[in-house]
Amino acid sequence: MQEFLVIIRGDGRPNTDSAQDMQQHLQNWQHWLHELMASGNYVGGQNLESEGLTVLNSTTVTDRPLAEGKELIAGYLVLRASNAAAAAELVKGCPSLPYGSTFEIRAIRQLHLS
Amino acid sequence: MTTSPNIHQAVNHLFRQASGKMVAVLVKIFGAENYTLVEDVVQDALLSGLETWKLNGIPDNPEAWLFRVARNKAIDIIRRKKHQYNIDFSSPEQLSPSTEYTLASTFDQYWQDQAIRDDFLGMMFACCHPDISPENQVTFILKSLCGFSTREVARAFLTSEDTISKRLYRTKEFFRTNDIRPVIPPPAQLSGRLDAVLNSLYLLFNEGYSATQHEQLVREDIIAQAIYLCQSLLDHEHTRQPRTSALMALFCFHAARIHSRLQSDGTIIPLSQQDRRQWDKALIASGNEWLNKAASGTALSPFHLEAAIAYEHCIAPGYAATNWKMILAYYDALLQLTKDPVILLNRSVALLEYAGAPAALQSLEVVQSHRQLNRYYLYHAVLGEIYKRMNEKDKAVASFEQARQLTTAQQEQQFLTAKIADT
Numbered sequence: 001m002q003e004f005l006v007i008i009r010g011d012g013r014p015n016t017d018s019a020q021d022m023q024q025h026l027q028n029w030q031h032w033l034h035e036l037m038a039s040g041n042y043v044g045g046q047n048l049e050s051e052g053l054t055v056l057n058s059t060t061v062t063d064r065p066l067a068e069g070k071e072l073i074a075g076y077l078v079l080r081a082s083n084a085a086a087a088a089e090l091v092k093g094c095p096s097l098p099y100g101s102t103f104e105i106r107a108i109r110q111l112h113l114s
Numbered sequence: 115m116t117t118s119p120n121i122h123q124a125v126n127h128l129f130r131q132a133s134g135k136m137v138a139v140l141v142k143i144f145g146a147e148n149y150t151l152v153e154d155v156v157q158d159a160l161l162s163g164l165e166t167w168k169l170n171g172i173p174d175n176p177e178a179w180l181f182r183v184a185r186n187k188a189i190d191i192i193r194r195k196k197h198q199y200n201i202d203f204s205s206p207e208q209l210s211p212s213t214e215y216t217l218a219s220t221f222d223q224y225w226q227d228q229a230i231r232d233d234f235l236g237m238m239f240a241c242c243h244p245d246i247s248p249e250n251q252v253t254f255i256l257k258s259l260c261g262f263s264t265r266e267v268a269r270a271f272l273t274s275e276d277t278i279s280k281r282l283y284r285t286k287e288f289f290r291t292n293d294i295r296p297v298i299p300p301p302a303q304l305s306g307r308l309d310a311v312l313n314s315l316y317l318l319f320n321e322g323y324s325a326t327q328h329e330q331l332v333r334e335d336i337i338a339q340a341i342y343l344c345q346s347l348l349d350h351e352h353t354r355q356p357r358t359s360a361l362m363a364l365f366c367f368h369a370a371r372i373h374s375r376l377q378s379d380g381t382i383i384p385l386s387q388q389d390r391r392q393w394d395k396a397l398i399a400s401g402n403e404w405l406n407k408a409a410s411g412t413a414l415s416p417f418h419l420e421a422a423i424a425y426e427h428c429i430a431p432g433y434a435a436t437n438w439k440m441i442l443a444y445y446d447a448l449l450q451l452t453k454d455p456v457i458l459l460n461r462s463v464a465l466l467e468y469a470g471a472p473a474a475l476q477s478l479e480v481v482q483s484h485r486q487l488n489r490y491y492l493y494h495a496v497l498g499e500i501y502k503r504m505n506e507k508d509k510a511v512a513s514f515e516q517a518r519q520l521t522t523a524q525q526e527q528q529f530l531t532a533k534i535a536d537t
Contacts, residue, residue: 037206
């Protein structure tokens, strides 16, 4: 088993004003995460505010990220899976996938100690 | 909103019940190993309530108010201080408050009525773990689920706060080292574990019912708590067993008589001289209802029989008119279930009334050399009564004397002194 960082880009959600639909979307998310917790694949994660700072160099700090809209990192997860492909399969269950979120899966590198 | 000048008194009862529920839910969230943290959060919530309500009056749903405060404090701790306390997030259930994705929704579920009820029962089962001694079980129940302070528990057991603190510490250590969680046991274990809980409630009730306890308020408080805990078991489908109903019936019948058992100065009034008009008819009626409910199923528990005996006393128009024959039959059935010499002793009293002193004396011959019974003041008090009826004054006085030496309770000593003078 290996750990993977899943970077979630874009706050994929139903394009609707219906509070009920939004509520359902949130419940789908919770349900998905609880499944990952129960199966032992979940390690950690948080969702992120859209505001932030970008440090470009020692003199330039901008008060927002460079990327916008669907490029924005909406949150992250740390998952446990046997390989990247298996982690990708898990991520396919994410309720934000049908609404345009994209996911970058990166294995957490373990430096070999001598 | 109601504003009460004596807010402490008004919220005392509320605090007792609310704190037990909060303890149960918070133990689930933080784990029994963080019991001190749990107590801190509960205390904080109660204090906030007291402070705020002093100024603004008691809200319409004070319990929900307290739960919301406890919930927010717990969220705060999970968010900001999870590394300060060793909160275990390793199980799937404990993982879900660890992330903002599911924190709020998980906490909303934790504080729903049904979840709180389940946790409260789960905590009862945790307190009555078979590896915790009965006296430590009862001590911890009073402290954690009934909202008693260490001082109040000490008063309830007529012992020092130091002793109680040690008992509480031992139980907390047991929780910590054995990773005890507040859960209702799975069906396969439920029956045996429920017996332990019922026995513990029985002990708790006895503590309140016992005449050795002089403070009427303390006694009534403990009795009310035992009834409340038993009601919680009856409210839940898994623990609503016939023997739970039987225990409740027993509690009702005994509780109906508490006000007629002592004079205002604390002197004991024997059953034969109690004013039966003082007995609480409403409690006797609900005892009846529970006893009827207890009659379903096939298992006969000692609680059924003890309730039946108490019922016979409650419905008898007078002491002499008591159905001693029926009571004797129930004692015989009890002896079939358990070989407890104390039951044999109680049976001899029924026999004394039904068949006379010689028969009663003979029935006690088998336990004559029983060591524990010989140190039990009631054994000698009963012997005294039997000898008195047989007109054997010397033996009667000697037995009452011995009984008086064996009890430390002042009321009982007074009672026995009066007996000696009367013999």
